Amino acid sequence: MNRREFEMAFTDGSLVVENGTLKPLSMSKEIRRKQYAELEKKLSDNEELYVLLTxxxxxxxxxxxxxxxxxxxxxxxxxxxSDFVTSFTGNIIDAYGFAQLANELRNNFGVRVTEYVDRFGNRSIRLTGRTGVRRFLTAAKYTVGNWKMIDMGIGTQGMQHAVIDGARRVIFVGAAYRLLELAFRDEYDLYNFLGNITMDVAKTAVGVLAGMVVTAAAGMILAAGTYALAVAAVAVGVGLAVSYLLYYLDDKYELSKALIDHMRKLDQMTKAHPRPCIQPFGYPCEEIKLK
Incomplete structure (x- = not known):
């Protein structure tokens, strides 16, 4: 069989080749079936589905x-x-602060923090590790009120400042977001605005309380010395857990909705059954009517 006859036989299926080896004609159906199965598997593995929508x-x-x-x-x-943003704004701020601290200590994650009272009676913070590899925390000792400690949230005073400053920012962000809802959202009235603002403030208050508890616990741990990133990671984790728990409870039991409905019903009852106008010593008074 010359080359041209071989090519024609291979093309029309008279001859089969498996792994570069010429096989007998009696095995052609089995080998073709195997090749088709492999080809179908490759096509199914590389399958991409496209859905056309109107x-x-x-x-x-x-x-x-x-x-x-x-x-x-x-x-x-x-x-x-985007409604969940107001519940996790504080966690986003905490995560940003943790990223800043991790970036500062990226060359030496084993930096330990110890908070103690020095011989002059001042509360100070000692950082162990090579100071030459750090860009911002370039000293080995700081007072607890040093602006660098406050900025990085290191030490009890730095953690307290982070909790309070984070709560302040959460309230500002929540108020701005609720104002946007009041201005642009459909079927969103003053009752929704006041109810959501009240619930946001309540969640922030619980978060602040949890942050203070973590700060008090961290104060005892820092007295013995611990890793700086470990304290920050625990604080971020506790804050995230508290925020998720509050968000879950609010979403499951519809606390915000219940508060809004209660405020709306209370206002309707007040309009339907106005209270009598009473002045001191029982003198009658005239009702003020809005024109």
Missing amino acids: FEEAVNIVKNMCGPNPNSSWKEAGFLC
Whole structure:
């Protein structure tokens, strides 16, 4: 068989080749079946599915992305997807501070922090490790009130400042977000605004309390000396756990919704049953009517 006859026989299936070896014609069906199975497996492994949606279907998916709201608008869907931000703003701030500290200690993660009272009666912080590899914390000893310790959140005073400053920022962010909701969100009135603000402040207060407890516990640990990143990681983890727990309870038991409904019903009852106008010593008074 010359080359041309061999190529024609191989093309029409009379001859088969497996792993570079020419096989008898009696094995052609089995080998072809095996080759087709391997080819089908390769095609299925590299399979990519593309779904073509109409514009209406795409809009419906976006609207229901964060909850079943078939009649909501684009901006309503955006607010629903970003509503959790106010509950975890403090955790985002804590994570940023932890990243700053980790970046400062990236050349020596084993830096230990010890808080003690020096011979002059001042509370000080000792950092063990090579100071030459650090860019910001260039000294081995600082007072607890040093601005670098405050900025990095190291020591009890630095942690207290981080808790209070974080709570202040959370309140500002929450108030700004709720104002945006009041201005642009559909079916969002003053009752929703006041109810959500009240719940945000309550969550922040619980977070501050948890932060103070962590700071008190860290003070005892820092007196014996511990790793700087370990303390920061525990503080971030506790804050995240508390925020998630509060968010879970609020979402499961609908505490914010119950508070908003209670405020709305209370206002309706007050309008339906106005209280009598009473002055001191029982003198009658005239009701003030708004025109």
